[in-house]
Amino acid sequence: MRQNNSITQEHTRRSKAKADGENAFKVRLSIRTALGDNAYAWDTNEEYLFKAMVAFSMRKVPNRETTEISHVLVCNVTQRVSFWFVVTDPLKNHTLPAVEVQTAIRMNRNRINGAFFLNDQTLEFLKIPSTLAPPTDPSVPIWIIIFGVIFCIVIVAVMLLILSGIRQRRRMSKGPTEVDDSEDKCENTITIENGIPCDPLDTKGGHINDAFMTEDERLTPL
Amino acid sequence: MEKARPLWANPLQFVFACISYAVGLGNVWRFPYLCQMYGGGSFLVPYIIMLVVEGMPLLYLELAVGQRMRQGSIGAWRTISPYLGGVGLPVGGRNFGQPLATVSSAQPSRLQPGLASVVVSFFLSTYYNIINAWAFWYLFHSFQDPLPWSVCPLNSNRTGYDEECEKASSTQYFWYRKTLNISPSIQDSGGVQWEQGLCLLLAWLVVYLCILRGTESTGKVVYFTALLPYCVLIIYLVRGLTLHGATNGLAYMFTPKLEQLANPKAWINAATQIFFSLGLGFGSLIAFASYNQPSTDCQKHAIIVSLINSSTSIFASVVTFSIYGFKATFNYESCLNKVILLLTNSFDLEDGFLTASNLEQVKGYLASAFPGKYSEVLPQIRNCSLESELATAVQGTGLSFIVYTEAIKNMAASQLWSVLYFFMLLMLGIGSMLGNTAAILTPLTDSKVISSHLPKEAISGLVCLVNCVIGLVFTMEAGNYWFDIFNDYAATLPLLLIVLVEIVAVCYVFGLRRFESDLKAMTGRTLNWYWKAMWAGVSPLLIISLFVFYLSDYILTGTLQYQAWDASQGQLVTKDYPLYALAIIGLLVASSTMCIPLVALGTFIVRCLKRGDTPPVA
Numbered sequence: 001m002r003q004n005n006s007i008t009q010e011h012t013r014r015s016k017a018k019a020d021g022e023n024a025f026k027v028r029l030s031i032r033t034a035l036g037d038n039a040y041a042w043d044t045n046e047e048y049l050f051k052a053m054v055a056f057s058m059r060k061v062p063n064r065e066t067t068e069i070s071h072v073l074v075c076n077v078t079q080r081v082s083f084w085f086v087v088t089d090p091l092k093n094h095t096l097p098a099v100e101v102q103t104a105i106r107m108n109r110n111r112i113n114g115a116f117f118l119n120d121q122t123l124e125f126l127k128i129p130s131t132l133a134p135p136t137d138p139s140v141p142i143w144i145i146i147f148g149v150i151f152c153i154v155i156v157a158v159m160l161l162i163l164s165g166i167r168q169r170r171r172m173s174k175g176p177t178e179v180d181d182s183e184d185k186c187e188n189t190i191t192i193e194n195g196i197p198c199d200p201l202d203t204k205g206g207h208i209n210d211a212f213m214t215e216d217e218r219l220t221p222l
Numbered sequence: 223m224e225k226a227r228p229l230w231a232n233p234l235q236f237v238f239a240c241i242s243y244a245v246g247l248g249n250v251w252r253f254p255y256l257c258q259m260y261g262g263g264s265f266l267v268p269y270i271i272m273l274v275v276e277g278m279p280l281l282y283l284e285l286a287v288g289q290r291m292r293q294g295s296i297g298a299w300r301t302i303s304p305y306l307g308g309v310g311l312p313v314g315g316r317n318f319g320q321p322l323a324t325v326s327s328a329q330p331s332r333l334q335p336g337l338a339s340v341v342v343s344f345f346l347s348t349y350y351n352i353i354n355a356w357a358f359w360y361l362f363h364s365f366q367d368p369l370p371w372s373v374c375p376l377n378s379n380r381t382g383y384d385e386e387c388e389k390a391s392s393t394q395y396f397w398y399r400k401t402l403n404i405s406p407s408i409q410d411s412g413g414v415q416w417e418q419g420l421c422l423l424l425a426w427l428v429v430y431l432c433i434l435r436g437t438e439s440t441g442k443v444v445y446f447t448a449l450l451p452y453c454v455l456i457i458y459l460v461r462g463l464t465l466h467g468a469t470n471g472l473a474y475m476f477t478p479k480l481e482q483l484a485n486p487k488a489w490i491n492a493a494t495q496i497f498f499s500l501g502l503g504f505g506s507l508i509a510f511a512s513y514n515q516p517s518t519d520c521q522k523h524a525i526i527v528s529l530i531n532s533s534t535s536i537f538a539s540v541v542t543f544s545i546y547g548f549k550a551t552f553n554y555e556s557c558l559n560k561v562i563l564l565l566t567n568s569f570d571l572e573d574g575f576l577t578a579s580n581l582e583q584v585k586g587y588l589a590s591a592f593p594g595k596y597s598e599v600l601p602q603i604r605n606c607s608l609e610s611e612l613a614t615a616v617q618g619t620g621l622s623f624i625v626y627t628e629a630i631k632n633m634a635a636s637q638l639w640s641v642l643y644f645f646m647l648l649m650l651g652i653g654s655m656l657g658n659t660a661a662i663l664t665p666l667t668d669s670k671v672i673s674s675h676l677p678k679e680a681i682s683g684l685v686c687l688v689n690c691v692i693g694l695v696f697t698m699e700a701g702n703y704w705f706d707i708f709n710d711y712a713a714t715l716p717l718l719l720i721v722l723v724e725i726v727a728v729c730y731v732f733g734l735r736r737f738e739s740d741l742k743a744m745t746g747r748t749l750n751w752y753w754k755a756m757w758a759g760v761s762p763l764l765i766i767s768l769f770v771f772y773l774s775d776y777i778l779t780g781t782l783q784y785q786a787w788d789a790s791q792g793q794l795v796t797k798d799y800p801l802y803a804l805a806i807i808g809l810l811v812a813s814s815t816m817c818i819p820l821v822a823l824g825t826f827i828v829r830c831l832k833r834g835d836t837p838p839v840a
Contacts, residue, residue, distance in 0.1 A: 032573045078570040080567075080571065080572065080573060142362075142365055142366050143362035144362075146365060147358075147420065150424065154431055158431050161439070161679075162434070165434075165435065165677075165679055169677070
């Protein structure tokens, strides 16, 4: 009797898990695309893990804390790897509404992905859209910061060049009067080099530079 | 006593200034396009022939004129053009035989090409700096992870991507929507975009910083603007050649399609490319050469600069085509991957079973084994072709800001490559801007009237300010359409006319023999017969034929059209220019071309009146 009961139970459960059932979801995994050479083979143990993750997600929903792994049914596993799953409620003998399952999976999508080393694109739940990550908008756009830095540098450089140009021009306009002063000073001071006074060459009328031997002494006069 | 003219600190600065001016954005984004359109490797044949026949002689002429006259373009041509009706008529008495004679400004003369060059340079500098502003914008945005043009932004309820971005691509979206915020047509002007306005302001400040002190500051800046682009190009060459799929692009480009040699358009485009790439006729080269020592060997410099300019074009196209090859291969492979995924999902095949190599076989098998299902899936399968990806030839801003950014976003360490690339664009653009502003400023600072009232810094500042304010037009929503107008019409036809008048003035009005003896006195070298033959005969004929071609092209195409961005379809559509835009185009072309005959007419009238007042000297 008991055996008959369990067999009929199994039959009813299997019939609820048929593909395209109203509350069934198709799942598609692309393990080789995601992991390449480190890809693991999909076997019944992985299926067991999957059922456990779905049961875990359902347990987080209020009123569904008693969901067991055996309540999750998987069928039509293909080579792809893809399969259909459905969550049943054995007390009331029906499948849980799709909306509840969808919400539960969406809330725990990251955990499910992480258990299989996959992401939203390689572990697809076909009727459950993934939430796109919101854009991270910093309070001040980065480009304005860099713009501000370069702008300030350029303005400072322009100011410096303009100011040095103005200063140079002022020095040039004072220049001619200063040059006259220094020429007078030159006439007063006599620089001494090697003990011999060197006079600046100017129009004072022929100074003899004692540093040079005069030609008259070396050559015999004519 | 006349204040000594500022000089380049050494001849190398002059060469770098010319290279920095001539090697500009056109080498990077126009030459590769022409190469691709007109037969790949075989385009090099008309290109090199035109370089030798047209580029070198005209460049040598401009440098020689500038060096000989030692004035900006207005003064130089004022010196060259003699009186109507013969030499030797008095009123001031100016002897053209004397080398390096200073011109007395009381002398009225025909300004001829000088003023036209300045007007064209003014138009050019107004719109050219907006490219630098765009380069700054992209440069500042390159410091983010991920690059803003690599992902589409989300739509308002976060369920998917923005619609315009889905239809176009993320790089196109960033360019047309985020950068330009382009309007659907030229009539909807929209407002000034403050972000672009700021970047334009920064670009003009940088240009002002470089030209502030005249040759003193420009001479130092050109070391950077001439050399840095080459550094970046070499880095890109090494990276580009090691990219996956680069060889596809290179093979596609360099396979010569010899039948294109018979196409006259290939020759015409080679001639125009050489002509505009060297920047002849703007007066910038005359301005640069006027700051030379008179004994500088400008023949050697002309040959060096033109050779470097052309080899840079070829070098840049090698880089561009390896990047093209990478992008095309990447797109081709993603297309294939999409098809593979589609088939794998529809038929629940094992993941990883379908690859690019067995795709066709498996498709055949599936078509025979599951015909019903296959015919359902068939419309969604795209035909992926590497050739069609490679054949998308783009030029201009589209190449740099859309195609290159698309390739860069797929490279590893894309921020680094992006920063390098836009920094190089900036260097190229600023180098060309230095030449443009020099062409405007040198005549202004040479003129005694203006330079006695205002110092050099103030004149430069005023010019930059005026150009910046006018340039704000190009930051409006319809600004890119106006940019295209200026780019296509402001500096094409008038330049040809200016250079034609230049050659004719030097060879026939001033006299080729007199110019030859002046050059010999100045540099100490005799003029080779080759230059004389080119100046007197071949180059003018070439320019006339180019001019005729351009005119006939404009007349035959009838109404002018432009490409407008349609946000709803996510692609460009062709529209007609409204009447006032056509009027502005006509005004642009006319205002610079008419300078030549109008000023000639004006001075002729003035001279006639003067002749009537003063009796001729015996």
